[in-house]
């Protein structure tokens with residue numbers, strides 16, 4: 495199977511490509527990535543010599559590049575996106591451009607080239623916030639941030655291409671990912687790297703916002719299950735099964751470093767901060783046999799160890815982004 499992975503130099507996309515190429519010497523994978531601030535080819539170094547690997551430095555909003563890349567492909571796994579909520583609050587333009595326009599350009603090219611399957615990677619954030627219970631795949635989208643609104647736009651557009659044009663689309667909506675290679679602006683790697691640097695960690699508001707945590711390797715296994723076994727036109731949740739308040743997460747990270755709450759800097763809450771996300775992932779468990787395999791404590795310890803051992807990866811990224 496020949497596949498295109500958009501955003502394959504980013505956090506989740508690179509995990510997906512590394513897994514796929516490491517597992518299968520015959521796999522063929524083309525990465526299309528613009529290498530924005532959050533993408534780096536260093537994430538793909540372990541598989542760069544694989545004979546089935548091709549890297550294309552390009553923008554999903556560029557129809558010519560997309561057209562060339564799509565030629566002869568069997569499937570697209572679409573990760574490329576502007577992905578950080580705080581940046582979308584500062585300016586929504588790049589989010590609408592990449593997440594909505596870019597997805598439309600990919601969908602049109604996939605149709606023209608009769609690509610067999612288009613897997614769109616979406617997020618639980620498209621649903622907004624839920625005080626109690628969990629969302630099912632039938633829950634209506636009600637996004638609150640410019641990021642989640644742009645993701646909802648692309649997610650619904652992908653489903654519309656199935657309904658309208660018969661394109662074989664599947665959509666995955668997952669919870670918060672953590673693991674190695676995550677750009678150190680997101681809470682887990684930001685806090686870990688600040689703690690490694692002896693700096694304070696900035697906790698939003700009162701820290702009672704709740705997220706479900708999913709190890710990136712479990713997410714990528716879920717994506718593969720949907721890619722190969724999902725039904726066209728359907729949505730699949732991929733959950734991690736570990737709901738934590740930001741305060742509890744902060745406590746676990748402080749404990750791992752033997753640090754106290756004096757290391758926490760309380761900062762003004764994020765505008766429009768969603769209180770809680772919670773996915774019911776019974777469908778993928780029952781229909782495709784998915785279950786997360788990485789216990790949160792093990793995954794977090796391994797992630798901390800990875801950042802401890804890979805300063806040369808994150809220090810320049812943080813410097814460039816003005817986070818250090």
Ligand code: NAD
Nearest residue numbers: 501503504505506528529530532533553554574575617671
């Ligand atoms: P990331 O920011 O680490 O990676 C995004 C990648 O996309 C980067 O390599 C970047 O260079 C590339 N990219 C951005 N704009 C592009 C463009 N116009 N053309 C080509 N490439 C472009 O993000 P991530 O955390 O790996 O997220 C991947 C996907 O998963 C996104 O669609 C995101 O919305 C979704 N998602 C992420 C999480 C999470 O917790 N990280 C949770 C739910 C869903």
